[in-house]
Amino acid sequence: MVRPKPDTDLLQFLKHVSLDCVVFGFHDNQLKILLTRIKNTELWALPGGFVRKEESLESAANRVLNERTGLDNIFLKPFNVFGDPGRSEKNPIANEIIISGVNNGLEWFNQRFISVGFYALVDFSKAVPSPDIFSDLCIWKNLNETSSLILDHNKILNSALETLRLQVNYQPLGYNLLPEKFTMPELQNLYETILGKDLDRRNFQRRMLSFKILNKLEERKTGGAHKAPFLYEFNLQNYRQALQNGLYGGW
Amino acid sequence: MVRPKPDTDLLQFLKHVSLDCVVFGFHDNQLKILLTRIKNTELWALPGGFVRKEESLESAANRVLNERTGLDNIFLKPFNVFGDPGRSEKNPIANEIIISGVNNGLEWFNQRFISVGFYALVDFSKAVPSPDIFSDLCIWKNLNETSSLILDHNKILNSALETLRLQVNYQPLGYNLLPEKFTMPELQNLYETILGKDLDRRNFQRRMLSFKILNKLEERKTGGAHKAPFLYEFNLQNYRQALQNGLYGGW
DNA sequence: AATCTTTTGTGTCATATTGACGCAATGATA
DNA sequence: TATCATTGCGTCAATATGACACAAAAGATT
Secondary structure, rough: OOOOOOHOOOOEEEEEEEEEEEEEEEEOOEEEEEEEOOOOOOOOOOOOEEEEOOOOOOHHHHHHHHHHHHHOOOEEEEEEEOOOOOOOOEEEEEEHHHHHOOOHHHHHHHHOOEEEEEEEEEEHOOOOOOOOEEEEEEEEOOOHHHEEEOOOOHOOOOOHHHHHHHHOOOOHHHHOOOOOOEEHHHHHHHHHHHOOOOOOOHHHHHHHHHOOOOOOOEEEEOOOOOOOOOEEEEEEHHHHHHHHHHOOOOO | OOOOHHOHHHOOOEEEEEEEEEEEEEOOOOOEEEEEEOOOOOEEEEEEEEOOOOHHHHHHHHHHHHHHHOOOOOOEEEEEEEEOOOOOOOOOHHHHHHHHHOOOOHHOOOOEEEEEEEEOOOHHOOOOOOOOOEEEEEEEEEEEOOEOOOOOHHHHHHHHHHHHHOOOOOOOOOHHHHOEEEEEHHHHHHHHHOOOOOOOOHHHHHHHHHHEEEEEEEEOOOOOOOOOOOEEEOOOHHHHHHHHOOOOOOO
């Protein structure tokens, strides 16, 4: 008989509760999502996990994301709850966990799960994706490559995207998705990608600078073709304060 | 031995999961919150409940809110999840439910609960508050009368308020909180209350009318002192469409 | 080495929006 | 009938916005 490792012993977790993470990164002027591929299948899923009996939801999400990315102190927020009865029926992971010899696997995965959705923002260049015990692959995918995920994971992903768009003026998306030093065109591209629309280059810069949340550096970004753009970094103090009232608009 | 009624049999519910509702109303130029007072105590709580094993979260919230207000088809949205370990320790309702003779009461309430927070918007004049089996009173309270609720209910309430403020341009707050016909000063007062700041009367009207989401009626609101203000109603079609992009601001 | 092409840095200008405020009309109350 | 808080409807200067022009930079092309 196989004795399960502590990390795979499902009895340590709170019943009926799970969490799914929509991890955003930004690279090559594309918004990226972290996905896992379930072992022995071609099925893709959002990184997820369960909550230990004495662990907070945020800790659980942090733990899962640390395992998937190698990063600590990841920016993450709960954005919605997915609890329709039947949403977790026919879970393809169930087969895998049974095969992997974990006790109670079938019983566990036949539960009804209330899943808490977290969205996370990470620096693409610093994350090192690695699969969990149910998956053989964990990689970044472009948004247009995420069209058929398992269960209701597409619904979860879309809900996260919508949240991202609504919170663009209230959350430090740029700070968490971009490297420490970045160019104005990169920042603009991030906004265009999240908002799904083109913005005028000159008006964008004027508005961004008017917020007083950026420090313009002496350095320029060299290496690329064409004129070398200046590098910027966030002025964290001003940034945080500006986000309190929202970056733009408001009564 | 007391045989529990079906409605009070806690075994029909999903373990570890609860929901708490922040019900907003608007009356006398004040934002009101629906609270229940726990039997034999002076302790106040948000209306809450549990999720039946075959019921969706939204259905559960609707069921709870129907029991508390008599209303159907209430506007409600999940806004956050509260799942810190220990948040449901020393629940004052536990005493009450044990006294009331329900089986498994103590065991049930000693669980750790992951509570899904819903906020609801109702027409104050149409709601008929009524207590649940753990409470002897269910009434509207002004915001400044909600200072010491049980457990983490103040945290939940504040989170709901914050959500309301953030979503003021994206959710039909006016439509759901005001009666069908309302005056411009009433609408302005609602906005001022939610946003927590004063607005210029004339500029507010100019902006509101520019949205094209209001139908100005011939009628005036009589009865009050001073000049009788015109009545307005929402133009639902334009309202919904305008909320898609947000009423104000945006890139 | 001169030229081409694309991208970036900076600025202009007409128009629209905003914030601050004025004033007459209204209608219950004194 | 005078009072007075409130409402309806406006004005106007300051600011923000959207659309666009042009020169400088830097690798690619010849």
